[in-house]
Structures are given as structure tokens and as C-alpha cells.
Amino acid sequence: MEKLLKELKVKIIELLNLIDVNPDDIMEDDQLVGGHLDIDSIDVLEMVIMIEKDYGVKIDSKELGIKAFATLRTLAEFISGNSRVVTGFEKAVDQPTQER
Numbered sequence: 001m002e003k004l005l006k007e008l009k010v011k012i013i014e015l016l017n018l019i020d021v022n023p024d025d026i027m028e029d030d031q032l033v034g035g036h037l038d039i040d041s042i043d044v045l046e047m048v049i050m051i052e053k054d055y056g057v058k059i060d061s062k063e064l065g066i067k068a069f070a071t072l073r074t075l076a077e078f079i080s081g082n083s084r085v086v087t088g089f090e091k092a093v094d095q096p097t098q099e100r
């Protein structure tokens with residue numbers, strides 16, 4: 001999950017052209033939309049497109065978007081729980097190897 005959080009920080013900064021923001025400035029549990037980053041509804045639309053393209057995850061309702069974009073952590077958890085690429089990798093990494 002930490003790798004995904006770091007990756008999302010970089011992607012958000014680049015996508016939204018947040019010139020004066022560093023990845024360390026984005027706290028995982030701070031409010032994402034309307035918080036100190038000034039992310040608005042247009043920015044959210046751009047992030048939705050990026051998430052669909054990069055992770056194959058669709059956010060297809062306002063209610064789902066509100067939950068997913070509450071914080072960076074909720075966004076990462078949503079992606080992790082709904083992306084075969086991310087969850088497949090993390091499951092492989094998180095599970096101990098079985099001896100035969």
C-alpha cells in the first residue's frame with residue numbers, strides 16, 4: 001500500500017501541475033478534495049480519468065467518488081481493492097511462500 005500511496009502522490013502532483021507541492025506535503029489522511037491542495041471538481045475529473053487509464057478502475061457514481069476521494073489513503077484503498085494489477089501484485093508480495 002505504501003508504494004501505491006507514494007505513486008499516487010507523484011501522479012497527482014504531475015497531473016494537476018501542483019508546482020509548489022512535494023510528495024511529502026501530501027498527508028495520507030488529510031482531506032483530499034477541498035483541502036490544503038485546493039483540489040476541486042475539475043481536478044477530480046482529471047484524476048478519475050487517470051485512475052481508469054493507469055489502474056483500470058472506474059469510479060462511476062458521485063457517491064462512490066465521494067468515498068474514494070475522501071483522503072489519499074481511501075483513494076489508494078479503493079484502487080487496491082478494485083484493480084487486478086495492484087491487488088494481484090500486493091497479494092503476491094504480502095503472502096508468504098509455501099514450502100513444498
